[in-house]
Amino acid sequence: MAAYLSEWLSLLIRWFHVIAGIAWIGASFYFIWLDNHLEDPPEWKKKKGIKGDLWAIHGGGFYEVAKYKLGPEKMPGILHWFKWEAYSTWLSGTALLFTVYYFGSSGYLIDNAKAELTTLSAALIGLGFIGGMLLIYELLIRSPLAKNGMAFGAVLFVLLVAVDWALFHIFAGRGAFIHVGAVIGTIMVGNVFLGIMPSQRALVETVEQGREPDARVERLAALAKLRSTHNNYLTLPVIFIMISNHYPMLYGHPQGWIILAAIGFITAFARHFFNLKHRGIYRPSILLACGIMTVTLIGAIAPPTGRQAEAAATAAGAPKVADADIRQLVDTHCSACHAKDPSNPAFQAPPAGIAFDSLKAVKDHSAQIMQAAVNSQYMPLGNTTGMTDKERKELGSWLQAQK
Ligand code: HEC
Numbered sequence: 204m205a206a207y208l209s210e211w212l213s214l215l216i217r218w219f220h221v222i223a224g225i226a227w228i229g230a231s232f233y234f235i236w237l238d239n240h241l242e243d244p245p246e247w248k249k250k251k252g253i254k255g256d257l258w259a260i261h262g263g264g265f266y267e268v269a270k271y272k273l274g275p276e277k278m279p280g281i282l283h284w285f286k287w288e289a290y291s292t293w294l295s296g297t298a299l300l301f302t303v304y305y306f307g308s309s310g311y312l313i314d315n316a317k318a319e320l321t322t323l324s325a326a327l328i329g330l331g332f333i334g335g336m337l338l339i340y341e342l343l344i345r346s347p348l349a350k351n352g353m354a355f356g357a358v359l360f361v362l363l364v365a366v367d368w369a370l371f372h373i374f375a376g377r378g379a380f381i382h383v384g385a386v387i388g389t390i391m392v393g394n395v396f397l398g399i400m401p402s403q404r405a406l407v408e409t410v411e412q413g414r415e416p417d418a419r420v421e422r423l424a425a426l427a428k429l430r431s432t433h434n435n436y437l438t439l440p441v442i443f444i445m446i447s448n449h450y451p452m453l454y455g456h457p458q459g460w461i462i463l464a465a466i467g468f469i470t471a472f473a474r475h476f477f478n479l480k481h482r483g484i485y486r487p488s489i490l491l492a493c494g495i496m497t498v499t500l501i502g503a504i505a506p507p508t509g510r511q512a513e514a515a516a517t518a519a520g521a522p523k524v525a526d527a528d529i530r531q532l533v534d535t536h537c538s539a540c541h542a543k544d545p546s547n548p549a550f551q552a553p554p555a556g557i558a559f560d561s562l563k564a565v566k567d568h569s570a571q572i573m574q575a576a577v578n579s580q581y582m583p584l585g586n587t588t589g590m591t592d593k594e595r596k597e598l599g600s601w602l603q604a605q606k
Pocket residue numbers: 308310377448449451533536537538539540541547554555557568571572575576582583584590
């Protein structure tokens with residue numbers, strides 16, 4: 204019952220998290236779009252201090268949007284802030300991290316072959332990385348490095364790859380990936396909470412007092428702009444990392460951390476194309492390069508084809524594996540979870556809907572098993588049963604022989 208209710212809890216939080224995330228990223232995409240499509244306003248608007256305007260039609264009505272150079276003469280009665288989108292995304296993401304990874308199945312987070320951790324120590328390490336990186340980022344953005352956008356971006360990328368590498372060598376692949384995502388998401392929400400909001404509050408105060416912005420307000424605004432640029436480049440990678448959690452071919456790969464770094468680079472670079480395009484610079488070569496890098500990556504991490512695997516098996520003089528041996532192997536290493544009625548208390552139903560109640564069921568999932576338990580060591584989850592490389596090979600050649 205506990206496992207069943209915790210599934211519901213994680214489902215409901217995930218649902219909320221996705222909606223909040225759509226609202227956050229959606230609003231931020233919308234405002235970037237607005238900024239990039241502002242036109243030179245008519246004279247009478249300019250006199251009011253409006254620096255750009257645009258017209259749009261949506262949902263059956265016309266919208267007139269105007270952006271002020273500084274602020275309106277009089278503060279409007281109602282001013283919309285757009286901050287809870289970011290905060291609620293982060294809060295629900297944190298709740299999800301706790302329910303799925305810290306209170307859920309420890310196999311997502313702990314891989315005994317990498318580090319023998321208790322759930323508590325794993326959670327503390329994970330939270331330590333998240334808090335630590337937020338601190339480092341906040342120190343960096345207050346340092347002289349913030350004056351050089353390119354250098355800052357490069358340092359940030361190297362730091363994130365280092366975190367990625369470290370986490371991948373401590374946690375199970377899936378747990379490592381989600382923590383890299385959580386580190387990035389936390390930096391992003393920190394940018395809103397610790398930089399962009401204070402800068403907007405200072406601006407609102409200035410307008411309220413009818414003053415021109417002083418040096419402090421201008422400095423805050425410049426930093427807020429930098430933070431918002433970082434968030435902009437981080438959106439595509441962070442969303443990719445969130446969904447990559449459902450693809451063991453990525454995080455279950457022995458070199459998963461390099462894959463994640465490569466994807467982070469490619470997705471941020473793709474964002475660069477859109478940023479340039481918004482500024483009127485059209486450089487399709489960037490998207491082409493991203494496409495080539497993606498195809499190269501897909502090729503580089505592809506599992507061996509049937510024939511290659513067969514050749515390798517023959518070369519190794521692999522003996523024919525008997526059905527009975529596979530039945531026993533699956534019972535030992537898989538069936539506690541992958542059964543109609545799992546004996547592992549963490550599962551109420553067979554995970555991923557896959558139950559190995561008969562050898563036919565094993566055959567039916569042959570391609571997925573190849574990927575999850577032979578080509579990568581993602582299964583058995585956390586390898587708590589201590590499945591050996593020899594057993595993986597046996598399983599692989601048996602699956603091959605079934606074709
Ligand atoms: C401790 C529980 C546990 C054990 C033991 C276990 N699995 Fe899994 N398995 C899971 C969970 C949980 C998922 C869903 C993972 C996800 O969504 O990332 C899963 C998913 C899978 C998938 C689907 C992966 C995909 O493509 O999405 C396959 C295939 C699989 N397991 C095979 C195996 C095999 C083969 C074994 C035994 C060698 C095994 N599992 C042992 C818990 C377990």
